[in-house]
Amino acid sequence: MDDAALVRRCLEGDKRAFDELVQRYRDRIYGMALHLLGDKDLAEDIAQEAFLRAFQRLTLFDPNKGSFSTWLTTLTTRLCLNALKRRGVEQQWIVEQEDETLELTELGEDALSPEEEWWAAERRLVIRKLLSTLHPMQRAVLLLRYGEEMSIQEIAQVLQVPVGSVKAWLFRGREVLRRKLKEVGLL
Amino acid sequence: MNDECTKFLPKIHEWLEGCADEETSLLAQLHLRSCYRCREIVKEWQIIAQEIKLSIQIPAPEGFEERLKRRLNDHQLLSWRELAVSWSLTAFSVAASALWFGISLADVVRAFPQWIVGAISWSTLPVQWLQRFWDLISRWA
Numbered sequence: 001m002d003d004a005a006l007v008r009r010c011l012e013g014d015k016r017a018f019d020e021l022v023q024r025y026r027d028r029i030y031g032m033a034l035h036l037l038g039d040k041d042l043a044e045d046i047a048q049e050a051f052l053r054a055f056q057r058l059t060l061f062d063p064n065k066g067s068f069s070t071w072l073t074t075l076t077t078r079l080c081l082n083a084l085k086r087r088g089v090e091q092q093w094i095v096e097q098e099d100e101t102l103e104l105t106e107l108g109e110d111a112l113s114p115e116e117e118w119w120a121a122e123r124r125l126v127i128r129k130l131l132s133t134l135h136p137m138q139r140a141v142l143l144l145r146y147g148e149e150m151s152i153q154e155i156a157q158v159l160q161v162p163v164g165s166v167k168a169w170l171f172r173g174r175e176v177l178r179r180k181l182k183e184v185g186l187l
Numbered sequence: 188m189n190d191e192c193t194k195f196l197p198k199i200h201e202w203l204e205g206c207a208d209e210e211t212s213l214l215a216q217l218h219l220r221s222c223y224r225c226r227e228i229v230k231e232w233q234i235i236a237q238e239i240k241l242s243i244q245i246p247a248p249e250g251f252e253e254r255l256k257r258r259l260n261d262h263q264l265l266s267w268r269e270l271a272v273s274w275s276l277t278a279f280s281v282a283a284s285a286l287w288f289g290i291s292l293a294d295v296v297r298a299f300p301q302w303i304v305g306a307i308s309w310s311t312l313p314v315q316w317l318q319r320f321w322d323l324i325s326r327w328a
Contacts, residue, residue, distance in 0.1 A: 022252060031245035044248055048255045055259060120238075127238045145204075146236040147243030152206050163206075171200045178231050187231050 003068035007061055022051055025069065028148075029076050035143055036080040038132045046083055050076040066154075073148050074158045077140055081159070084136050123186045130180050138173035141166055191218070192225050199225060203232070 001009075003024075009017035029050055034043035054061075054072055061071050131139050140159060144150045152170070156163045181187040195218040201207035202215035219225055 019252070019256075022255060026247040026251055027244045030247040030251065031243050034245050035243070040248070044251065044254075047247065048251070048258055051255055052258055052262060056262075123234075124238050124242050127235065128242055131239070142239055143243060146239035149240075152204060167201065167204070167206060170204065171197055174200070174232055174235055175196075177235050178228065181231075181235070187234065 004063040007058060007063070007068060010055075011058055018055060021054075021068070025072055026051075028069075029072060032073060032076050032143060032147065033080055035128070035131055035147075036077070036136065036140060037083060042083060046079050047076065050079055053079075070148070070150065070154065073144065073150070077144065077158055081136065081140065119186070123181065126181065126184065126186055127177065130177050134173055134176060135169075137161075137165075138169045138176070141169040142173045142177075145170055192222060192228075195222075195225060196228065199229065200232070203229065 001020075003021065006017045006021050010021070026047070030043060030047040033046045033050070034040065037043050037046065050072060053075055061068065131142065134142070137159065141155055144155045144158060145152070150158070152163055152166050156166045159166070178187065195215065198207065198211050199215040199219060202212045207215065219229065
């Protein structure tokens with residue numbers, strides 16, 4: 001059954017339909033929140049808040065305007081960015097960035113195994129760490145574009161910023177990741 | 188990577204993301220055809236995009252759904268409680284207003300005959316004045 005049908009059933013009062021939607025998206029939403037916030041407890045709290053708000057505002061969801069997944073991701077991203085603003089993350093981000101650079105150097109030295117799979121797993125781990133060192137907006141743009149496969153226009157709508165800013169963050173974010181991965185020999 | 192590549196990379200990126208105009212797309216493709224280094228960078232970008240896609244899903248902590256269900260139930264319970272409080276307050280205000288209005292209405296009803304008498308007496312004043320005026324004139328005459 002597709003998402004729109006599940007939403008319809010949920011609006012008719014079928015609670016199991018909402019459970020099914022939660023099951024479908026919980027890992028993605030939690031992953032998104034964790035990537036953006038970098039804190040497991042806060043990520044779980046925000047992911048749950050996103051589902052709670054989705055449940056409360058289900059009548060506002062219009063399948064003709066976009067998919068349920070995009071709608072839920074938009075809710076999550078905005079909640080995460082608000083949480084980051086509340087925590088005054090700008091400052092924290094700079095501190096984290098320095099710490100991550102140190103960890104990354106250590107990881108780079110260890111990354112010597114010839115196994116392809118190991119390389120891929122290692123690269124993924126490093127990318128996760130590198131993502132957390134990016135500015136929250138760059139991180140959000142990269143996750144929405146490549147993780148959620150949203151278009152640049154959609155991302156601009158979600159983040160309520162001009163399309164030009166999204167393009168710039170995307171380019172810079174991807175370049176930063178590429179250079180850092182190169183530095184540690186994972187590309 | 189030379190200066191030309193540095194200049195072309197944002198254009199190539201725009202073209203890959205499908206948001207470049209016709210001229211930029213053409214320039215990006217022409218540069219890519221002639222530049223091995225930029226082709227390598229594009230491949231690396233693709234790897235990064237793929238890795239981000241693969242790393243977006245992270246298993247939610249154990250008990251996530253149970254905790255969410257509890258929050259949903261609490262929220263619904265809270266909604267009902269809020270609704271009950273709001274309805275009680277509304278009913279109380281309506282009853283209080285009705286009581287106050289009822290008392291005032293009773294006062295109005297009770298005073299109504301006096302008002303009628305007053306109104307009638309006021310309406311007869313000009314006639315009384317005319318009568319007095321006529322009496323005065325008759326006496327003077």
